[in-house]
Amino acid sequence: MASESEPICLHYEVPGNDFTRAGEASADLKARLKALGFPSAAVRRAAIALYEGEINLAIHAHGGHINVSVTPQRIDMLLWDEGPGIADIPLAMSEGYSTAPDEVRSLGFGAGMGLPNMKKYTDEFELTSTVGVGTRIAMAVYVS
Amino acid sequence: MKINDILSILDARLLTPNADLTRDVHTACGSDMMSDVLAFVKDQSVLVTGLNNPQVVRTADMMDMICIVFVRGKEPDAGILALAQEREIAVLCTRHTMFTACGLLYAHGLRGGVGSDGE
Numbered sequence: 594m595a596s597e598s599e600p601i602c603l604h605y606e607v608p609g610n611d612f613t614r615a616g617e618a619s620a621d622l623k624a625r626l627k628a629l630g631f632p633s634a635a636v637r638r639a640a641i642a643l644y645e646g647e648i649n650l651a652i653h654a655h656g657g658h659i660n661v662s663v664t665p666q667r668i669d670m671l672l673w674d675e676g677p678g679i680a681d682i683p684l685a686m687s688e689g690y691s692t693a694p695d696e697v698r699s700l701g702f703g704a705g706m707g708l709p710n711m712k713k714y715t716d717e718f719e720l721t722s723t724v725g726v727g728t729r730i731a732m733a734v735y736v737s
Numbered sequence: 738m739k740i741n742d743i744l745s746i747l748d749a750r751l752l753t754p755n756a757d758l759t760r761d762v763h764t765a766c767g768s769d770m771m772s773d774v775l776a777f778v779k780d781q782s783v784l785v786t787g788l789n790n791p792q793v794v795r796t797a798d799m800m801d802m803i804c805i806v807f808v809r810g811k812e813p814d815a816g817i818l819a820l821a822q823e824r825e826i827a828v829l830c831t832r833h834t835m836f837t838a839c840g841l842l843y844a845h846g847l848r849g850g851v852g853s854d855g856e
Contacts, residue, residue, distance in 0.1 A: 616795035706772035
Protein backbone atom coordinates (compact mmCIF):
# COMPACT_ATOMS: atom_id res chain seq x y z
CA MET A 594 0.00 0.00 0.00
CA ALA A 595 1.06 3.61 -0.42
CA SER A 596 2.91 5.30 2.39
CA GLU A 597 0.73 7.30 4.76
CA SER A 598 2.93 10.38 4.67
CA GLU A 599 3.78 10.47 0.99
CA PRO A 600 0.85 10.31 -1.43
CA ILE A 601 1.57 8.83 -4.84
CA CYS A 602 0.96 11.52 -7.44
CA LEU A 603 0.20 10.75 -11.09
CA HIS A 604 -0.40 13.05 -14.03
CA TYR A 605 -2.00 12.21 -17.36
CA GLU A 606 -2.68 14.22 -20.50
CA VAL A 607 -5.77 13.19 -22.50
CA PRO A 608 -5.55 13.98 -26.22
CA GLY A 609 -8.61 15.57 -27.82
CA ASN A 610 -10.74 13.78 -30.38
CA ASP A 611 -8.63 10.63 -30.20
CA PHE A 612 -11.06 7.93 -29.27
CA THR A 613 -8.50 5.17 -29.60
CA ARG A 614 -6.38 6.48 -26.75
CA ALA A 615 -9.15 7.54 -24.38
CA GLY A 616 -9.01 5.10 -21.50
CA GLU A 617 -5.24 4.78 -21.30
CA ALA A 618 -5.02 6.83 -18.09
CA SER A 619 -7.71 4.86 -16.27
CA ALA A 620 -6.21 1.54 -17.41
CA ASP A 621 -2.84 2.69 -16.08
CA LEU A 622 -4.35 3.84 -12.78
CA LYS A 623 -6.22 0.57 -12.39
CA ALA A 624 -3.06 -1.48 -12.96
CA ARG A 625 -1.08 0.62 -10.49
CA LEU A 626 -3.73 0.44 -7.76
CA LYS A 627 -4.05 -3.32 -8.19
CA ALA A 628 -0.26 -3.70 -7.98
CA LEU A 629 -0.28 -1.62 -4.79
CA GLY A 630 -2.77 -4.04 -3.26
CA PHE A 631 -5.81 -1.76 -3.01
CA PRO A 632 -9.19 -3.50 -2.55
CA SER A 633 -10.72 -4.47 -5.90
CA ALA A 634 -14.02 -2.62 -5.28
CA ALA A 635 -12.23 0.70 -4.67
CA VAL A 636 -9.95 0.10 -7.65
CA ARG A 637 -12.90 -0.57 -9.93
CA ARG A 638 -14.89 2.46 -8.76
CA ALA A 639 -11.93 4.80 -9.25
CA ALA A 640 -11.09 3.32 -12.65
CA ILE A 641 -14.66 3.56 -13.96
CA ALA A 642 -15.08 7.16 -12.78
CA LEU A 643 -11.78 8.18 -14.35
CA TYR A 644 -12.59 6.30 -17.56
CA GLU A 645 -15.87 8.17 -17.97
CA GLY A 646 -13.98 11.38 -17.30
CA GLU A 647 -11.41 10.58 -19.97
CA ILE A 648 -14.14 9.86 -22.49
CA ASN A 649 -15.75 13.20 -21.68
CA LEU A 650 -12.45 15.05 -22.07
CA ALA A 651 -11.89 13.41 -25.47
CA ILE A 652 -15.47 13.89 -26.72
CA HIS A 653 -16.47 17.28 -25.36
CA ALA A 654 -13.38 19.23 -24.36
CA HIS A 655 -10.78 18.61 -27.10
CA GLY A 656 -8.66 16.87 -24.47
CA GLY A 657 -7.64 17.77 -20.95
CA HIS A 658 -5.53 17.03 -17.92
CA ILE A 659 -5.71 14.63 -14.99
CA ASN A 660 -3.98 14.63 -11.61
CA VAL A 661 -4.36 11.65 -9.29
CA SER A 662 -3.24 11.49 -5.69
CA VAL A 663 -3.27 8.15 -3.91
CA THR A 664 -2.99 7.42 -0.19
CA PRO A 665 -4.00 4.27 1.69
CA GLN A 666 -7.22 6.07 2.71
CA ARG A 667 -8.40 7.70 -0.50
CA ILE A 668 -7.93 8.14 -4.25
CA ASP A 669 -8.31 11.76 -5.33
CA MET A 670 -8.78 12.56 -9.01
CA LEU A 671 -8.79 16.04 -10.51
CA LEU A 672 -9.78 16.53 -14.16
CA TRP A 673 -9.73 19.86 -15.90
CA ASP A 674 -9.94 21.21 -19.42
CA GLU A 675 -10.10 24.37 -21.47
CA GLY A 676 -13.12 23.18 -23.42
CA PRO A 677 -16.49 24.84 -24.11
CA GLY A 678 -17.77 24.46 -20.52
CA ILE A 679 -21.21 23.35 -19.31
CA ALA A 680 -24.04 25.87 -19.34
CA ASP A 681 -26.57 23.96 -17.25
CA ILE A 682 -24.82 21.66 -14.75
CA PRO A 683 -27.97 20.13 -13.14
CA LEU A 684 -29.23 19.22 -16.63
CA ALA A 685 -25.85 17.74 -17.57
CA MET A 686 -25.93 15.67 -14.38
CA SER A 687 -29.30 14.10 -15.15
CA GLU A 688 -29.24 10.54 -16.46
CA GLY A 689 -29.90 10.25 -20.16
CA TYR A 690 -29.17 13.88 -21.07
CA SER A 691 -26.43 14.22 -23.64
CA THR A 692 -25.11 16.76 -26.10
CA ALA A 693 -22.93 14.18 -27.83
CA PRO A 694 -23.29 14.01 -31.62
CA ASP A 695 -24.49 10.85 -33.40
CA GLU A 696 -20.92 10.09 -34.36
CA VAL A 697 -20.06 9.66 -30.67
CA ARG A 698 -23.17 7.56 -30.01
CA SER A 699 -22.14 5.24 -32.81
CA LEU A 700 -18.95 4.64 -30.83
CA GLY A 701 -20.92 3.40 -27.82
CA PHE A 702 -20.96 6.58 -25.74
CA GLY A 703 -23.09 9.68 -25.48
CA ALA A 704 -25.93 7.92 -23.64
CA GLY A 705 -25.99 10.65 -21.03
CA MET A 706 -24.59 8.39 -18.34
CA GLY A 707 -21.03 9.69 -18.08
CA LEU A 708 -21.37 12.39 -15.41
CA PRO A 709 -24.03 10.45 -13.42
CA ASN A 710 -21.76 7.40 -13.46
CA MET A 711 -18.82 9.45 -12.19
CA LYS A 712 -20.91 10.76 -9.31
CA LYS A 713 -22.37 7.31 -8.58
CA TYR A 714 -19.04 5.54 -8.32
CA THR A 715 -17.26 8.16 -6.20
CA ASP A 716 -17.63 9.31 -2.59
CA GLU A 717 -16.89 12.95 -3.35
CA PHE A 718 -17.80 14.67 -6.60
CA GLU A 719 -17.59 18.38 -7.35
CA LEU A 720 -18.08 19.86 -10.79
CA THR A 721 -17.43 23.51 -11.62
CA SER A 722 -17.63 24.98 -15.08
CA THR A 723 -17.56 28.28 -16.89
CA VAL A 724 -18.86 28.50 -20.44
CA GLY A 725 -16.04 29.41 -22.80
CA VAL A 726 -13.37 28.81 -20.15
CA GLY A 727 -13.50 25.16 -19.18
CA THR A 728 -14.61 22.53 -16.71
CA ARG A 729 -13.08 21.13 -13.53
CA ILE A 730 -14.11 17.95 -11.74
CA ALA A 731 -12.71 16.93 -8.36
CA MET A 732 -13.69 13.47 -7.18
CA ALA A 733 -12.53 11.02 -4.57
CA VAL A 734 -12.98 7.35 -3.78
CA TYR A 735 -12.58 6.26 -0.17
CA VAL A 736 -10.54 3.13 0.06
CA SER A 737 -12.33 1.51 2.97
CA MET B 738 -20.09 -22.68 -18.14
CA LYS B 739 -16.62 -22.11 -19.54
CA ILE B 740 -15.44 -19.89 -22.37
CA ASN B 741 -14.96 -23.06 -24.40
CA ASP B 742 -18.70 -23.78 -24.06
CA ILE B 743 -19.56 -20.33 -25.42
CA LEU B 744 -17.41 -21.08 -28.46
CA SER B 745 -19.44 -24.18 -29.31
CA ILE B 746 -22.89 -22.82 -28.31
CA LEU B 747 -22.46 -19.79 -30.56
CA ASP B 748 -20.53 -21.66 -33.23
CA ALA B 749 -18.00 -18.91 -32.74
CA ARG B 750 -14.39 -18.38 -33.73
CA LEU B 751 -11.68 -17.57 -31.23
CA LEU B 752 -9.71 -14.47 -32.27
CA THR B 753 -7.24 -14.48 -29.37
CA PRO B 754 -5.43 -17.83 -29.75
CA ASN B 755 -3.63 -17.68 -26.40
CA ALA B 756 -6.78 -17.22 -24.32
CA ASP B 757 -7.48 -19.62 -21.46
CA LEU B 758 -10.75 -21.26 -22.51
CA THR B 759 -11.15 -23.15 -19.26
CA ARG B 760 -12.04 -20.02 -17.26
CA ASP B 761 -15.50 -20.11 -15.68
CA VAL B 762 -18.21 -17.63 -16.66
CA HIS B 763 -21.53 -17.34 -14.83
CA THR B 764 -23.08 -14.10 -16.05
CA ALA B 765 -23.17 -11.96 -19.18
CA CYS B 766 -24.56 -8.73 -20.56
CA GLY B 767 -25.42 -7.67 -24.09
CA SER B 768 -25.10 -4.02 -25.09
CA ASP B 769 -23.77 -1.63 -27.70
CA MET B 770 -23.76 1.28 -25.24
CA MET B 771 -20.60 1.17 -23.18
CA SER B 772 -21.85 3.76 -20.69
CA ASP B 773 -24.78 1.46 -19.92
CA VAL B 774 -22.37 -1.38 -19.32
CA LEU B 775 -20.39 0.84 -16.97
CA ALA B 776 -23.56 2.02 -15.22
CA PHE B 777 -25.61 -1.11 -14.75
CA VAL B 778 -23.36 -4.11 -14.93
CA LYS B 779 -22.02 -5.84 -11.88
CA ASP B 780 -19.74 -8.85 -11.79
CA GLN B 781 -20.58 -9.99 -15.29
CA SER B 782 -17.84 -11.91 -17.00
CA VAL B 783 -18.98 -11.88 -20.65
CA LEU B 784 -19.78 -8.86 -22.83
CA VAL B 785 -21.85 -9.57 -25.95
CA THR B 786 -21.75 -6.61 -28.33
CA GLY B 787 -22.17 -5.43 -31.89
CA LEU B 788 -19.93 -2.44 -31.28
CA ASN B 789 -16.48 -2.75 -32.80
CA ASN B 790 -13.90 -0.34 -31.39
CA PRO B 791 -11.12 -0.27 -28.77
CA GLN B 792 -13.47 1.12 -26.10
CA VAL B 793 -15.23 -2.26 -25.99
CA VAL B 794 -12.03 -3.81 -24.67
CA ARG B 795 -11.34 -0.91 -22.32
CA THR B 796 -14.87 -1.11 -20.92
CA ALA B 797 -14.61 -4.88 -20.42
CA ASP B 798 -11.26 -4.37 -18.73
CA MET B 799 -12.68 -1.74 -16.36
CA MET B 800 -15.44 -4.17 -15.38
CA ASP B 801 -13.03 -7.12 -14.94
CA MET B 802 -14.76 -9.06 -17.71
CA ILE B 803 -12.84 -11.99 -19.20
CA CYS B 804 -14.62 -12.62 -22.50
CA ILE B 805 -16.02 -10.45 -25.33
CA VAL B 806 -18.31 -11.87 -28.02
CA PHE B 807 -18.68 -9.83 -31.21
CA VAL B 808 -21.98 -10.60 -32.93
CA ARG B 809 -23.13 -10.42 -36.56
CA GLY B 810 -19.72 -11.58 -37.76
CA LYS B 811 -17.96 -8.35 -36.80
CA GLU B 812 -14.24 -8.81 -36.59
CA PRO B 813 -12.17 -6.38 -34.56
CA ASP B 814 -8.90 -5.13 -36.03
CA ALA B 815 -5.42 -6.19 -34.92
CA GLY B 816 -5.04 -3.25 -32.53
CA ILE B 817 -8.22 -4.17 -30.66
CA LEU B 818 -7.19 -7.83 -30.46
CA ALA B 819 -3.72 -6.88 -29.19
CA LEU B 820 -5.29 -4.77 -26.46
CA ALA B 821 -7.53 -7.68 -25.46
CA GLN B 822 -4.65 -10.15 -25.38
CA GLU B 823 -2.65 -7.75 -23.24
CA ARG B 824 -5.57 -7.66 -20.79
CA GLU B 825 -6.03 -11.46 -20.96
CA ILE B 826 -9.55 -11.08 -22.35
CA ALA B 827 -10.76 -13.81 -24.71
CA VAL B 828 -12.32 -12.45 -27.93
CA LEU B 829 -14.90 -14.48 -29.86
CA CYS B 830 -16.75 -13.74 -33.07
CA THR B 831 -20.10 -15.27 -33.99
CA ARG B 832 -22.35 -14.92 -37.04
CA HIS B 833 -25.45 -14.84 -34.82
CA THR B 834 -27.26 -11.57 -34.15
CA MET B 835 -27.24 -10.00 -30.68
CA PHE B 836 -30.72 -11.33 -29.88
CA THR B 837 -29.98 -14.88 -30.96
CA ALA B 838 -26.55 -14.98 -29.32
CA CYS B 839 -27.96 -13.78 -25.99
CA GLY B 840 -30.90 -16.18 -26.28
CA LEU B 841 -28.65 -19.17 -26.94
CA LEU B 842 -26.40 -18.36 -24.00
CA TYR B 843 -29.39 -17.83 -21.71
CA ALA B 844 -30.94 -21.12 -22.83
CA HIS B 845 -27.71 -22.87 -21.88
CA GLY B 846 -27.73 -21.43 -18.37
CA LEU B 847 -25.83 -18.15 -18.57
CA ARG B 848 -27.64 -15.41 -16.64
CA GLY B 849 -27.72 -11.62 -16.60
CA GLY B 850 -26.35 -11.18 -13.11
CA VAL B 851 -27.24 -8.48 -10.65
CA GLY B 852 -27.74 -4.88 -11.71
CA SER B 853 -25.42 -2.37 -10.16
CA ASP B 854 -26.70 -0.25 -7.31
CA GLY B 855 -23.64 1.94 -7.41
CA GLU B 856 -21.42 -0.33 -5.36
